Amino acid sequence: MTQNQEIAKGLEGVRFTESKLTFINGQEGILTHLGIPIQEWAEQSTFEELSLALLLRRLPIAQELAEFDAELKANREIPEELTQLIRQMPQDANPMQALRTAVSYLGLLDQQSEDITPEARRAISVRLIAQLATIIAAQMRAANGKDIVAPRQDLSHAGNFLYMINGTEPTPEQARLFDIALILHVDHGMNASTFTAIATSSTLSDMYSAMTSAIGALKGPLHGGANEQVMVMLEEVGSPDKAADYINAKLDNKEKIMGVGHRVYKNFDPRSRVLRDYAAMVADKEGKSTNYQILETIEKTVVDRIGDKGIYPNVDFYSGTVYTDLGIEKEYFTPIFALARISGWCASVMEYSEDNRLLRPSSVYTGDTDAHYLNLEDRS
Numbered sequence: 001m002t003q004n005q006e007i008a009k010g011l012e013g014v015r016f017t018e019s020k021l022t023f024i025n026g027q028e029g030i031l032t033h034l035g036i037p038i039q040e041w042a043e044q045s046t047f048e049e050l051s052l053a054l055l056l057r058r059l060p061i062a063q064e065l066a067e068f069d070a071e072l073k074a075n076r077e078i079p080e081e082l083t084q085l086i087r088q089m090p091q092d093a094n095p096m097q098a099l100r101t102a103v104s105y106l107g108l109l110d111q112q113s114e115d116i117t118p119e120a121r122r123a124i125s126v127r128l129i130a131q132l133a134t135i136i137a138a139q140m141r142a143a144n145g146k147d148i149v150a151p152r153q154d155l156s157h158a159g160n161f162l163y164m165i166n167g168t169e170p171t172p173e174q175a176r177l178f179d180i181a182l183i184l185h186v187d188h189g190m191n192a193s194t195f196t197a198i199a200t201s202s203t204l205s206d207m208y209s210a211m212t213s214a215i216g217a218l219k220g221p222l223h224g225g226a227n228e229q230v231m232v233m234l235e236e237v238g239s240p241d242k243a244a245d246y247i248n249a250k251l252d253n254k255e256k257i258m259g260v261g262h263r264v265y266k267n268f269d270p271r272s273r274v275l276r277d278y279a280a281m282v283a284d285k286e287g288k289s290t291n292y293q294i295l296e297t298i299e300k301t302v303v304d305r306i307g308d309k310g311i312y313p314n315v316d317f318y319s320g321t322v323y324t325d326l327g328i329e330k331e332y333f334t335p336i337f338a339l340a341r342i343s344g345w346c347a348s349v350m351e352y353s354e355d356n357r358l359l360r361p362s363s364v365y366t367g368d369t370d371a372h373y374l375n376l377e378d379r380s
């Protein structure tokens, strides 16, 4: 029996499906959704519109967008049982563990959760997109010993989230900045968490199981968890004049720098450029923040030292400074990534399920081939 011995470590470059959602050219730093550059989505669109466009796989017409917007608003409330669970969670719970638990519980409470027809998957996607914001805001408030703020129906998705976390309405500029940050995180091809969501749903499991798996995958520091780790690094560095030495010491030690490097981008991640511009704009307006100055030095030091390996800032590098400026604590950076990526996960699962095939790769077996069972007393 012959076995193909080739291994694609980390599944690098392996294509297992077709998709019409997202195109990435990692060498040239190009990212498009439905063929439209990410910069245009960021400048001209909204989180709601991009979410619907990915679910439809085309730009919606005005009436479709208005209806989707109304549907999201009508679905913002979460069940009272879930609010109670959130209140009972340990105050020091890891927010991604708390989110994973809450989404799993939401599935338990949803009468439709076992229905995997396209219609049911779409209805569940709308609820998940709308309610993740309410769940994360409630968790943030409860963990800080504050009253949970109910969602409002007269604000945008981004504006309502900021309202729910702060208890006061954001300025239009703050709401728009957060909306842009969400847009930049909505989808990114076959990243680890989207792949995980698809792998789970390829067994014909339900949407909530797929999303719970995806949240678990996003949590890791090599993926979405890197944005929080960037902030940890900024705290360790402390001041801009220490940044270069800090990075050089880490690289001498062969340690990885968080928020830089990417499996696909070997030039620059276009999302980090957009985020850097906004971070710079806020920094200029309010007098350059220490964090922004440290990041500038880290970027320069990393690119000087290992830019030739294709290591540049990724989306997680500058996002944290934008969130910090909006008053969000670092422990919630990764849940906020999920708040945006939920739309990409749902759209990807729905697309893949139209022509589903069980995901089941192989490994090359390198263990014994001629062993026999030994009784316990005969083993040494």
Ligand SMILES: CC(=O)SCCNC(=O)CCNC(=O)[C@H](O)C(C)(C)COP(=O)(O)OP(=O)(O)OC[C@H]1O[C@@H](n2cnc3c(N)ncnc32)[C@H](O)[C@@H]1OP(=O)(O)O
Pocket: 010, 191, 221, 222, 223, 224, 226, 255, 256, 257, 258, 259, 260, 261, 262, 263, 264, 306, 309, 311, 314, 315, 316
């Ligand atoms: C939303 C997102 O998921 S974006 C990614 C978020 N993750 C991070 O920011 C964590 C830091 N970055 C990394 O760990 C990596 O760049 C990853 C996991 C994102 C991609 O990794 P891979 O494609 O597997 O690249 P790999 O780890 O093989 O690195 C290739 C080379 O670049 C180096 N390298 C890659 N990333 C980094 C980094 N962040 N810091 C220092 N060196 C790095 C590796 O040491 C390796 O060097 P070598 O060839 O001399 O051994």
Ligand SMILES: O=C([O-])CC(=O)C(=O)O
Pocket: 187, 188, 189, 190, 191, 192, 223, 262, 263, 264, 314, 315
């Ligand atoms: O594509 C990836 O591997 C990681 C990433 O940038 C994302 O998920 O946004």
